[in-house]
Ligand SMILES: Nc1ncnc2c1ncn2[C@@H]1O[C@H](COP(=O)(O)OP(=O)(O)O)[C@@H](O)[C@H]1O
């Protein structure tokens with residue numbers, strides 16, 4: 237197994253009027269290529285902060301984050317943007333689709349950032365829309381799609397750059413149990429068939445069971461259980 241992401245003693249603090257908040261407090265972990273990591277913990281325990289730090293969207297206040305030996309905790313803004321474009325896909329609870337763009341236009345966004353031509357963008361996005369089972373919904377607007385379909389478009393958008401790792405923050409939080417299972421099965425397929433590493437925050441113990449590595453956060457601190 238190859239280690240792709242390592243966090244060493246990371247902390248994230250926020251200075252508030254009434255003192256310092258430790259959103260993360262001395263967290264260390266090691267993620268192997270192909271892992272499906274589930275992250276649970278009470279509200280406010282630091283789950284979102286951990287995903288944001290590991291995906292290079294925020295910098296930790298202390299500690300090191302190594303992605304394939306590149307230190308992303310002290311990378312420049314430009315290096316971080318490059319890292320995210322090349323390696324990271326992000327899926328959120330509220331789908332975060334752009335309402336005035338069609339499904340396929342939403343999926344094309346990361347490709348535009350990566351400097352692909354418009355016909356390359358269309359071809360790649362079409363293929364990924366097919367992969368998520370929405371070949372016949374490409375020209376629909378988000379409001380014309382069901383919640384489960386919208387989340388699949390969001391996953392297609394996260395997938396289109398062939399990321400090394402997908403970070404998903406409560407991706408089934410707004411879905412009913414049937415649609416949740418559908419999305420979880422789909423994430424599992426991506427993980428197994430495409431060998432894309434997944435880190436998923438969830439409130440649901442059933443969803444957490446999809447992980448081969450389970451992480452629990454309490455008050456910004458770690459409690460790791462590994463099923464294997
Ligand atoms: N930008 C911020 N400014 C101040 N405090 C923050 C910020 N982001 C998160 N926090 C605090 O850090 C803690 C962890 O937040 P978060 O990572 O969002 O938790 P979770 O996703 O587990 O609900 C909470 O106490 C939250 O209020």
Ligand SMILES: [Mg+2]
Pocket residue numbers: 283284285
């Ligand atoms: Mg959160």
